[in-house]
Amino acid sequence: xxxxxxxxxxxxxxxxxxxxxxxxxxxxxxxxxxxxxxxxxxxxxxxxxxxxxxxxxxxxxxxxxxxxxxxxxxxxxxxxxxxxxxxxxxxxxxxxxxxxxxxxxxxxxxxxxxxxxxxxxxxxxxxxxxxxxxxxxxxxxxxxxxxxxxxxxxxxxxxxxxxxxxxxxxxxxxxxxxxxxxxxxxxxxxxxxxxxxxxxxxxxxxxxxxxxxxxxxxxxxxxxxxxxxxxxxxxxxxxxxxxxxxxxxxxxxxxxxxxxxxxxxxx
Amino acid sequence: xxxxxxxxxxxxxxxxxxxxxxxxxxxxxxxxxxxxxxxxxxxxxxxxxxxxxxxxxxxxxxxxxxxxxxxxxxxxxxxxxxxxxxxxxxxxxxxxxxxxxxxxxxxxxxxxxxxxxxxxxxxxxxxxxxxxxxxxxxxxxxxxxxxxxxxxxxxxxxxxxxxxxxxxxxxxxxxxxxxxxxxxxxxxxxxxxxxxxxxxxxxxxxxxxxxxxxxxxxxxxxxxxxxxxxxxxxxxxxxxxxxxxxxxxxxxxxxxxxxxxxxxxxxxxxxxxxxxxxxxxxxxxxxxxxxxxxxxxxxxxxxxxxxxxxxxxxxxxxx
Ligand SMILES: Cc1cc2nc3c(=O)[nH]c(=O)nc-3n(C[C@@H](O)[C@H](O)[C@H](O)COP(=O)(O)OP(=O)(O)OC[C@H]3O[C@@H](n4cnc5c(N)ncnc54)[C@H](O)[C@@H]3O)c2cc1C
Ligand SMILES: Cc1cc2nc3c(=O)[nH]c(=O)nc-3n(C[C@H](O)[C@H](O)[C@H](O)COP(=O)(O)OP(=O)(O)OC[C@H]3O[C@@H](n4cnc5c(N)ncnc54)[C@H](O)[C@@H]3O)c2cc1C
Numbered sequence: 001x002x003x004x005x006x007x008x009x010x011x012x013x014x015x016x017x018x019x020x021x022x023x024x025x026x027x028x029x030x031x032x033x034x035x036x037x038x039x040x041x042x043x044x045x046x047x048x049x050x051x052x053x054x055x056x057x058x059x060x061x062x063x064x065x066x067x068x069x070x071x072x073x074x075x076x077x078x079x080x081x082x083x084x085x086x087x088x089x090x091x092x093x094x095x096x097x098x099x100x101x102x103x104x105x106x107x108x109x110x111x112x113x114x115x116x117x118x119x120x121x122x123x124x125x126x127x128x129x130x131x132x133x134x135x136x137x138x139x140x141x142x143x144x145x146x147x148x149x150x151x152x153x154x155x156x157x158x159x160x161x162x163x164x165x166x167x168x169x170x171x172x173x174x175x176x177x178x179x180x181x182x183x184x185x186x187x188x189x190x191x192x193x194x195x196x197x198x199x200x201x202x203x204x205x206x207x208x209x210x211x212x213x214x215x216x217x218x219x220x221x222x223x224x225x226x227x228x229x230x231x232x233x234x235x236x237x238x239x240x241x242x243x244x245x246x247x248x249x250x251x252x253x254x255x256x257x258x259x260x261x262x263x264x265x266x267x
Numbered sequence: 268x269x270x271x272x273x274x275x276x277x278x279x280x281x282x283x284x285x286x287x288x289x290x291x292x293x294x295x296x297x298x299x300x301x302x303x304x305x306x307x308x309x310x311x312x313x314x315x316x317x318x319x320x321x322x323x324x325x326x327x328x329x330x331x332x333x334x335x336x337x338x339x340x341x342x343x344x345x346x347x348x349x350x351x352x353x354x355x356x357x358x359x360x361x362x363x364x365x366x367x368x369x370x371x372x373x374x375x376x377x378x379x380x381x382x383x384x385x386x387x388x389x390x391x392x393x394x395x396x397x398x399x400x401x402x403x404x405x406x407x408x409x410x411x412x413x414x415x416x417x418x419x420x421x422x423x424x425x426x427x428x429x430x431x432x433x434x435x436x437x438x439x440x441x442x443x444x445x446x447x448x449x450x451x452x453x454x455x456x457x458x459x460x461x462x463x464x465x466x467x468x469x470x471x472x473x474x475x476x477x478x479x480x481x482x483x484x485x486x487x488x489x490x491x492x493x494x495x496x497x498x499x500x501x502x503x504x505x506x507x508x509x510x511x512x513x514x515x516x517x518x519x520x521x522x523x524x525x526x527x528x529x530x531x532x533x534x535x536x537x538x539x540x541x542x543x544x545x546x547x548x549x550x551x552x553x554x555x556x557x558x559x560x561x562x563x564x565x566x567x568x569x570x571x572x573x574x575x576x577x578x579x580x581x582x583x584x585x586x
Binding site: 131135175176179237238253267 | 278338339340341344364365366368369370371372373374375376377381382383384385397399400401402403404405406407408409410411412413414415450451452453454455456457458459460472494502505506507508511512513518519521526527537538544547548549550556561562563564565566567568569570575578579582583
């Protein structure tokens, strides 16, 4: 059975960038900061593409935000997604609003699976997928991973980690949980959020990038979706965390032991 | 009412220690709002965990039913919502474990609650409660306000001391109305990582390795066993399949705050540091004198870990 897959793509600060709070606490210093697709969302896009390669179907990518998010949508289209949706909103969002806007997209697109990153690496909230599943009354499988390592043969063969049954009615999802690895079976349609070890995302090829420019991206004003857009998680100010000071370099193992034993008293 | 409900976490009747940190955070909220604290234990055969939690001076609702045997968010969330209403709770608190993070946002939707994840501290004056939580891998701490009538948050266990035992607790059973046939989620299996070592998040000492181990965790494991320590790892080591995913420390793994953290063959990427910078003493062993880990280590040793770690074990034995 062909699958319709809806994948979310958030524009976030590059994890390699140095992030710090502005002195007045009103935001972060954005000078010299680069932006890219949330790394977890890259993994969600990759997984959806592998599912499509196996089962057939369509991969629709969606982003919520300002016009700049078009860059990340194009990046997902260049990886191979079929078309994009950009829900335009220039103000602050929170996971509750994100999930409500996504619910409206789901109502229009009717996907079999919605795939999101488990967390966005800017806000690190880890909520949007669970809230979306709750709103839809769908099963959820969060923190999707797989048992095979990222160096395994299954990964080299680009097999999907999420195992969708041939009839398209159910999927087995392996999850990373405290204390081990859990497997759940979910009835479709369902919401899956992905963890880091589900797959290694592909790089976009040059022809992929060229093709992406011609793929359809529909812009939808957030205000047209009938969702209350006032955030209920409000960031009042940002602070710098306490910084650790660099300590000393010790000459050898003997000195290390003495310091830990006599000075720090931890051994 | 501004009562606070704590969602407990248990497995086969054993209460998870992180719940006691959530209880401490819940009491801090209640002290400010003037409300009462109660707790909810969900599971099947979870009575012993409920008794254990009650022994910390808190009234416990026990939702015990076969349909709750596995920690499925779809089954547990409606029970949480019902218990929160019954308790007149305007705050719902749990530990930021994989169970808590999976469950809380789903339950929050039923309660119309906004959620803050991984709360580190509770701030604000008078009636106003602000929650401090990390963003951008802990590079920034945000002070957030939740504007919904019912509010929810998960607690980073290392930031709140576990509640102590106290009298005055009780256990009251609660009827469970979840219909197993209505669930779209089915538990298949749990492959547990079994270990004789202490839990990573509870251990007094953590010995962690990264890509620099080249896949050989032998020396680090031996040192960990000498010290009664847990073993941790960087994402690079876990991704390579060298060690279980459960060992990952960092932004997207476990957050630890031991007395001593030994990082060997780990470069000190910000995402790793996010999970261990709360350690009292950090030791770094790395071949590269310029590795960023040395910027946060209390004691840095520029050395090959395959020589330094066995030598440290020798020195320990000599006493
Ligand atoms: C100027 C500014 C002000 C802000 N103020 C606030 C504020 O006051 N309160 C607040 O809570 N947040 C604020 N935010 C951040 C807000 O926009 C977050 O995107 C929102 O809170 C969602 O949380 P999250 O991304 O951490 O969700 P998570 O639950 O961590 O995200 C999980 C997954 O959801 C999907 N997702 C989330 N957001 C999007 C998106 N926009 N587009 C596509 N997919 C998405 C992604 O797949 C992601 O991997 C602000 C941002 C900006 C730029
Ligand atoms: C979204 C996202 C989330 C992430 N989450 C996490 C997370 O939760 N946890 C995490 O750890 N990482 C996380 N990462 C990855 C992180 O950015 C780093 O890539 C990772 O931590 C590097 O692991 P490492 O230090 O083991 O490897 P490397 O950076 O390759 O460092 C290896 C070190 O070993 C040293 N070395 C080599 N041989 C020896 C020897 N014989 N003796 C001594 N030293 C030696 C080298 O000098 C080097 O410093 C995340 C990344 C992203 C993008």
